[in-house]
Amino acid sequence: MSLVAFPGQPHPPATGPTTATAIDRFLDTLVAISTRAGYAETLTRLAAVTGTQFPAAALQPEHYAAVMERWTAATAATWNRHLSALTSFTTWAQRQEILATNPARRLERRKSARRGDRSIPRTRLEALFTDDSHALRERVLWRLLYETAARAEEILTLNVEDLDPEFRRARVTSKGGAIEYVHWATPTARLLPRLLAGRTSGPVFLADRRAPTSGPRTPAAADIDPATARGRLSDPRAEYLFKTASAMLDPHRRGWTLHQLRHSALQHLAQAGRTAPELQAKSRHQHLASLGRYVRLGEETSARVTAEADPIQRRRPR
Template identity: 85%
Template sequence: MSVVAFPSQPSPATLPGTAGMTTATAVERFLDSLTAATTRAGYTETLTRLATVTGPEHPVAALTPEHYAAVMDRWKAAAGATWNRHLSALTSFTVWTQRQELLATNPARRLERRKTARRGDRAIPRTRLETLFTNGAHAFRERVLWRLLYDTAARAEEILTLNVEDLDLEFRRARVASKGGAIEYVHWATPTARLLPRLLAGRTSGPVFLADRRAATSGRRAPAAADICPVTGRGRLSYPRAEYLFKTASAELDPHRQGWTLHQLRHSALQHLAQAGRTAPELQAKSRHQHLASLGRYVRLGEETSARITADADPIRRRRPR
């Protein structure tokens, strides 16, 4: 029996298109290739760190597991879901570079996904949410963002990537690019409708939620033109910054003093609607999940329902007047 030898894997130096291609350039091209703004925003933090770890002149063909390990070291103490999210960004980038014949190896091969812990009730009590939304000690921009996230039950990436042109103030809705790039609408209620015009202050284009400082006009930190306000010159508020501000502000109300996440606003909105008796199809319309089964973790009635049932069944409770 004859044995046919498979050709050996080509070295990175022989792959077409690798000459002069740096990791930083490959990261830019990969992010530009993503059509879904939410995906691009989610991957940017991880891959920007990769470009920083390797340096501006490092060839993408020479990426190693050590480089990826250095990137993930930042999140070694994070929750499993956070670790997996950043690892997914690296994995997607690796697959893209291999398809472009820029990389012959898999630098992510030594990294493993982590098990995510089952979480209990993640909904934030309504009274504490209202305290956050109305506390003047917090910046107006943050309070509008939090209220909008809760009103729409939208993903944080969807709201942070909104431009003024996406808003339909008359019908209290906004056009968002959801997972997979589909164009959908989210809707808000009166509290948000009263706040948004004040936040926009007459602006008619550019990002809805702006960073505190003017954006860099050149260099590696310069954002895309679509992420700069043409009136103020400020860039788009980033997800990490918005998350940090919310966790910091909510820590004083969190019994565990850890603060809550922006995603918990979406979770809270859907769970509060479920507690109010909304049906699964109604919740699906609000959340825009493709499958009803995906709503399971949101509609499990949690702590508030448990407390109400316990109080109603208390044998020592005051008798209701007849």
């Protein structure tokens, strides 16, 4: 869709920072790389809607509505994610006394539909992981995501320096910028040295091509492997490869998402009898209630738990 100026609105006086400058300052305050990248997508559109020289103090609900128009037909989760970027920016701008009002006041979060079990059957995952027709990079990434139950952005932003092979763990930057550790199992431990091939620095997962050295798509120096000059594998590319590879095993032929590997790991651990505190330790959720989105054991588990707790059944025969 094309962006046009709002009719009948005179250009406001140039007081305070421009919207583009305020956005840059706000993004610089974000520690988590994944959060900064996600917010940047939304706020770049805000700068495009207003123009680079528009004063941030003059932002209106109409500007925010024009930004969110792009995601009108998106899922509730996608809509809420972009709205969160706008509201976070607004809160920061109000604290900095850049904004006196709340341009997001007319926008509402959408209620997500309750989802059923999003886990992938263990046998199909194993078939995917052991299929040598898929590249080593992808098989290591998929296994690592499943065995660590980590978020995709946490694993894709790993550098070789973050790995601790002796203890089979990696240092990740989680939501909110906290430094935490995730742990993997033997299958990943066997494949990881083959992927690294002696590399001691740079991104763990590399793109297929060398990174551009100039232009708007030039990555940061930290996202380039010093030995091969290849850039870091991007989230969209990794997602596309997994969805394409898994489509043949998906009964609906749509393919699965990388985030479903996290769902699957936690679901399978729950089915194996792991307790809620153990699942919380593995997933690194701050609140146990958050696990409800990931672990849905269903009627079969309910029946088994009821039967095992039945006081009559538990009596020993005389």
